């Protein structure tokens with residue numbers, strides 16, 4: 043498989059549907075178009091189990107963490123069975139999470155606007171399998187009309203509640219969604235790792251990203267074997283990616299698992315690879331909680347298995363599916379500092395280390411990017427990163443730290459320039475660094491420096 | 500920490516804790532305070548990358564840890580299994 047089969051769906055929603063699984067019914071698909079493309083959900087016999095089929099399919103969550111989708115499913119299935127430990131109070135709750143608080147992501151919105159019926163089908167198939175009573179679609183303000191119309195035009199979805207998600211970065215965290223449905227406050231909760239056992243009002247609660255639900259519908263409809271016919275053994279099926287940043291036009295692509303990052307970028311019209319086509323400095327994979335990589339040799343895969351047998355490359359986890367392109371000549375440290383500022387502002391301000399630590403990190407990153415700080419800045423970043431990581435009710439601090447660490451690693455050369463008070467982005471190579479020798483190692487760690495002539499990229 | 504591992508773990512609910520530091524006073528071996536006053540596992544107690552919201556406590560510290568749970572004014576602490 044290659045990204046050549048990718049399907050571009052502009053944010054306007056004009057789908058080219060040829061090889062797409064999720065957009066096979068076309069743009070803004072109504073129920074009739076949906077049924078024509080996918081058929082009705084087949085009736086399954088007693089021996090058939092959706093959770094087993096999901097396990098065999100290898101589907102992973104498309105919201106960011108990338109865990110096997112069947113695990114939460116199995117946990118909710120187990121929890122709904124009466125046992126002497128669990129307090130029983132009603133059947134399982136199913137939630138399709140389309141909050142997409144990540145500012146660079148728009149694939150969930152694109153999916154909800156163009157293929158809402160797949161998401162609904164996924165929920166209904168799971169409801170049947172789990173005997174679930176309460177079903178929710180949690181989506182942003184702009185998707186309310188499309189999803190509402192989809193729910194209204196079919197006869198089997200009247201019991202699915204459509205809820206408007208607040209527009210905030212952490213509003214899409216699973217425990218924040220449950221909290222919002224209970225209390226109207228979309229704030230993450232402490233010890234929320236066991237929603238499948240005890241979530242909304244103590245009921246087993248299965249929450250998946252909307253794209254995951256759409257894939258669940260496909261697995262329920264066509265089975266695990268068909269599902270695995272796209273992608274790789276380690277990362278089966280397809281996924282949506284939001285391609286943003288320095289690109290000809292921002293768009294959503296559906297790409298097979300295990301796609302080569304450079305192939306995906308060239309499908310999006312970005313010039314990569316080859317002599318003289320260095321339009322890309324780096325790519326932020328996964329969004330603001332993701333990581334910066336140089337695209338060459340990278341393979342997008344949620345799977346941990348050895349990918350070398352399939353194709354050589356370094357695995358980068360697609361996270362929430364964001365591919366944010368940093369054009370050549372742009373400063374990755376400045377971009378990162380801006381993102382950390384944003385993330386600090388999006389702290390839900392519940393947990394001290396996050397509330398105080400993220401602004402402190404943003405401040406140090408901003409000084410680093412401005413080239414105005416002292417030589418101890420990197421050490422201070424590391425110290426603060428260690429202080430905030432793992433010390434919050436949600437993964438917001440950890441995601442922020444991951445972004446920062448990847449920036450320090452990927453833009454290591456730039457860090458040294460900046461500590462010496464220079465930024466070599468956006469400058470003509472002839473004007474600076476002509477000798478090919480960079481600044482003396484400012485941190486005094488004795489790293490003898492052969493620095494890139496001119497632009498680091 | 501004994502070679503057989505901690506007797507229990509002290510869980511900190513960050514959404515409740517306000518960082519006044521009473522717990523760190525009660526458990527000086529297990530907890531210090533960070534830049535902003537919030538309880539922090541003492542150096543060497545949790546490896547980097549380990550769970551920093553559930554601080555391991557020894558059997559000798561268990562009574563003090565239970566006191567901290569009782570005395571935390573914001574009910575931010577609880578004992579969890581090791």
Ligand code: SF4
Nearest residue numbers: 390392393396434436
């Ligand atoms: S870690 Fe930060 S974002 Fe997450 S709940 Fe706590 S304060 Fe909010």
Ligand code: SF4
Nearest residue numbers: 516517519520522571
């Ligand atoms: S006693 Fe409670 S509120 Fe005070 S610092 Fe400790 S955990 Fe936080």
